[in-house]
Amino acid sequence: MDLLEYQGKQLFARHGVPIPEGRPAATIEEAVIAADEVGYPVVIKAQVLIGGRGKAGGIKLANDREEAERHAKAIIGMDIHGFTVHQLYVEKASDIAEEYYAAVVFDRGAKQPMVMLSRMGGMEVEEIAEKDPTAIARLHVDPLVGFQAFHGRRLAFESGIAEDVIRPVGTMLERLYEAFVGEDAMLLEVNPLLVTGDREVVALDAKVTLDGNALYRHPETAELRNTGAEDPQERMARERGLTYVKLDGNVGILGNGAGLVMSTLDVVAQAGGRPANFLDAGGGSKAEEISNAVEVILANPKVTGVLFNIFGGITRCDEVANGLITAFGSLDISVPFVVRLDGTNDEEGRRLLADADLPNVHVEKTMLEAASRAVELAGEAPPEDADRPGPSAGADPDADPEQ
Ligand code: GDP
Numbered sequence: 460m461d462l463l464e465y466q467g468k469q470l471f472a473r474h475g476v477p478i479p480e481g482r483p484a485a486t487i488e489e490a491v492i493a494a495d496e497v498g499y500p501v502v503i504k505a506q507v508l509i510g511g512r513g514k515a516g517g518i519k520l521a522n523d524r525e526e527a528e529r530h531a532k533a534i535i536g537m538d539i540h541g542f543t544v545h546q547l548y549v550e551k552a553s554d555i556a557e558e559y560y561a562a563v564v565f566d567r568g569a570k571q572p573m574v575m576l577s578r579m580g581g582m583e584v585e586e587i588a589e590k591d592p593t594a595i596a597r598l599h600v601d602p603l604v605g606f607q608a609f610h611g612r613r614l615a616f617e618s619g620i621a622e623d624v625i626r627p628v629g630t631m632l633e634r635l636y637e638a639f640v641g642e643d644a645m646l647l648e649v650n651p652l653l654v655t656g657d658r659e660v661v662a663l664d665a666k667v668t669l670d671g672n673a674l675y676r677h678p679e680t681a682e683l684r685n686t687g688a689e690d691p692q693e694r695m696a697r698e699r700g701l702t703y704v705k706l707d708g709n710v711g712i713l714g715n716g717a718g719l720v721m722s723t724l725d726v727v728a729q730a731g732g733r734p735a736n737f738l739d740a741g742g743g744s745k746a747e748e749i750s751n752a753v754e755v756i757l758a759n760p761k762v763t764g765v766l767f768n769i770f771g772g773i774t775r776c777d778e779v780a781n782g783l784i785t786a787f788g789s790l791d792i793s794v795p796f797v798v799r800l801d802g803t804n805d806e807e808g809r810r811l812l813a814d815a816d817l818p819n820v821h822v823e824k825t826m827l828e829a830a831s832r833a834v835e836l837a838g839e840a841p842p843e844d845a846d847r848p849g850p851s852a853g854a855d856p857d858a859d860p861e862q
């Protein structure tokens with residue numbers, strides 16, 4: 460589960476990580492009141508679950524009330540890489556002497572948390588790695604030993620940060636590590652970690668990903684889920700209990716069993732197409748769940764074709780066919796469907812589909828044939844969103860989808 464910047468900063472503050480003073484605001488009026496309270500100059504910051512807000516125009520300095528109102532008006536409702544701004548954060552403006560980078564992530568290979576520090580903050584970590592790979596200091600922490608003062612000193616020396624801030628930066632890393640462990644986080648990123656003109660060290664940005672599977676241990680943070688900021692299809696799927704991950708192609712995918720869906724994505728890619736999603740309908744899916752899942756897949760406007768890849772074990776292919784027939788009865792479906800049914804009751808399933816004679820539904824025998832057909836019928840995928848920043852250092856492609 461990802462937190463908005465201001466929620467991440469509130470979490471930081473609870474663990475003693477210094478942050479500038481600020482207030483969240485959901486409307487222009489609230490932003491102006493917050494700015495008056497915090498005191499000018501302030502920075503008005505768009506709260507969306509994606510980085511690169513600064514470059515996208517989602518972060519603006521306001522020297523007085525009139526400017527605060529103007530910026531709040533401009534930022535609220537704006538689109539940042541596909542995310543609409545519903546929430547603002549009004550923060551006391553900081554003067555910047557140095558911008559560093561700090562993060563605590565999981566290194567799955569090493570099975571240990573890894574703390575990173577760089578003197579080149581303010582840009583994406585991938586960019587730092589490209590410009591100067593030696594500019595990022597990394598250190599693994601044995602979870603049984605925890606983060607020790609010497610870890611902080613080692614990172615500080617290796618990253619080459621200014622000598623006078625080695626101690627406070629070390630303290631901040633120690634507290635970030637405590638927050639990482641204490642909150643069951645998957646990622647904490649501070650970019651930039653700021654040194655002000657007065658040589659104060661504060662977290663100017665906060666990117667926090669919590670382990671969705673550990674939320675039962677943190678009922679108060681579980682409430683922070685940003686349903687408004689979540690991707691609409693992912694939210695819809697979560698509310699319906701489906702395991703769904705949105706991707707950026709145009710071929711909608713439904714399968715049963717995570718392994719089968721993963722290989723379906725691969726086969727679609729092999730056939731020259733781009734999947735629009737991962738959707739595991741699960742074992743033993745009933746007709747109603749299938750029709751629910753179709754609705755989620757089609758709610759993504761990029762989808763121009765759908766591939767059903769079902770291997771019937773516990774799942775019965777006739778139930779899946781009935782689900783599809785129900786979906787066609789209740790939804791206005793205009794995109795082609797390609798269906799491959801194999802296993803338990805597959806003949807019955809295919810017979811049901813043939814009898815229903817659904818418009819634009821094509822049955823194929825094998826997975827590869829089905830994928831090729833789906834790619835062909837779905838047509839060209841739209842170009843990739845080129846200026847959308849990629850996943851950051853801590854993004855975890857093989858993490859379990861949240862429950
Ligand atoms: P991001 O673009 O989404 O990563 O948002 P950040 O919170 O990291 O802000 C981006 C950049 O805006 C920072 O690297 C700073 O250079 C600048 N910025 C943010 N807040 C302030 C501030 O209070 N004062 C000044 N001078 N610059 C700021």
Ligand code: MN
Nearest residue numbers: 510650651664
């Ligand atoms: Mn940032």
